[in-house]
Amino acid sequence: MPAPVPNHPFVTRSSRGRLIEGAVFWLMRLATYFVLVCGLCVLGDIFLKGGRTVFQAEFPYVNVPFLTQAPETLYVFEHEGQKMQLGDRDFRAFREAATAKAKAAGQPAPQFRTESYVYSAGGIWPCIVGTVLLVVGSMSIALILGVASAIYLNEYAKDTPGVRAIRLAILNLAGVPSIVFGLFGFGLFVIFLDWNVSLLAGWFTLAFMVLPVVITASEEALKAVPKGFREGSLALGATKWQTIRKNVLPYALPGILTSSILGIARVAGETAPIMFTAAYVVRDKLPWEVEKVSDFFFQGVMALPYHIYVVSSKIPQNEYTARVQYGTAFVFLFIVAVIALSSILLRNHLRRRYQW
């Protein structure tokens, strides 16, 4: 005998519909978990292995040489029955000392049978410096150009088909692959303008790449400032520029800065745009060790993303290179996180100042 069907308007529907709903819900849930797990695996891998390079168990707990020295070739050899790993400079000093000691004792100079691994010793200090310089420079250029054109488009230009076409073009620019920007920068700045592979070329290439983000974000932020502020200011006899400078831009700034800095943090991680325009595989001098001030702008630099690329694909892989790869990735992620975090803090600070 079947159970009696209750007779009220809230009777449970057919179980098939519920089954489908449950299945769809679970599929979506699983997709989310899958994404989460992938992300955690990638980050966890870098944090675990990179952490081993960057941190150490003894005081000062941070691997200072890794953060403050230039990359060196690693020499691995056996000496008096002991397996040794030394960086380039240390190895030379060690060999000299050992030779001198042998001479003093009247013995023949010791033979060292070494295996050498490029970039596997020392640190990544020049790459950190280079990346910070690239980020700061391209950010400044992108902000100046981007905010200026956003102000023009949003406040001055009339809404003609031409202006709409420009807007569309800017949006489309955001979809251009980074390698194309790299080639563009190479063609325009490095070859045509003859800037060589230089900081300046890298700055402009990266800046052009973030410009769509900066312009779009700035336009949004400017649009969010109420029209009443502009009219109120103009009605008091302010010119358009005075109005923008004193009564529009300050309120739009939090939005502009946050989105732009986040955009730049993303772009700073791109290898393609700088590999032809600004990055050197290796450079002994630090950027400020130049003779003339103008040389500063026309020198190439080492950079973290390019260094990761070089140590993971341009040199023979072995147990010693992994240390540098993961350590560099870790430091790089850390810098990007710091930039993003500071942009958010800055926004919160500015937001508190201007509320309406």
Place this chain on the structure above:
Amino acid sequence: MEPSAPLAIRVPAPRDVGATSTIIEIEDFNFSYGAKQALFDVNLKLDARRVTAFIGPSGCGKTTLLRCLNRMNDLIDGTVINGGRIRIHGVDINGPEVDAIELRKRVGMVFQKSNPFPKSIYENVIYGLRIQGVGSKSRLDEIVEKSLRGAALWDEVKDRLHESGVGLSGGQQQRLCIARAIAVQPEVILMDEPCSALDPIATAKVEELIHDLKKDYTIIIVTHSMQQAARVSDKTAFFYLGRLVEYDDTQTIFMNPANPQTEAYVSGRFG
């Protein structure tokens, strides 16, 4: 403010008006937003140091005419003056020699939606002076006090001049906007429904203020409240569909209008 039934409008006894002089002359003025004409052949002479009210049903062009007086409509794309002129002190304000910026310093404006800037009360009041490059601290302090007193706001905010103007109540915000407008010492103050977002008490304060300001300023006020027009204005202009229908002493407009349309509107039968 005495309570009055909506339809029975009590017009105060005519005040001692003294001699009047015309400051603004509007002659055969036509104005269009692109293809849409908003004003047709408006002729109007506005008195100095008096309050003139613009009344009329929604969309009849009151705001449009008001914003023509300080050329705020220049900022809207596609607007055209297709005929006629507006003179202030005999000068055609749309003439080639006239700078809209200078005009707006002389013809201030208070908006329907109060728009204090997200700055301190002090900075709000001196905004126009900062723009003009006045830097002297003592002079600014003096003007802030004078303007806030003029806007009947001083006693309420004198201890919090450096707090944000956005933190004030709606009525205080509107009076702050009036203080901001009078700080640059204009001759004319245009008010577009200044009380439409205010409660009766705040409205009464602003109306009282308008009454006081009349000594020094020419005031033109757009309002939807017949009572308000009757209470504050000396003369009233009634507009309908972009045309000026009737313009006369407020008392005449409300008690004895010449035009049946005016009569119908002020007695609340349409609009």
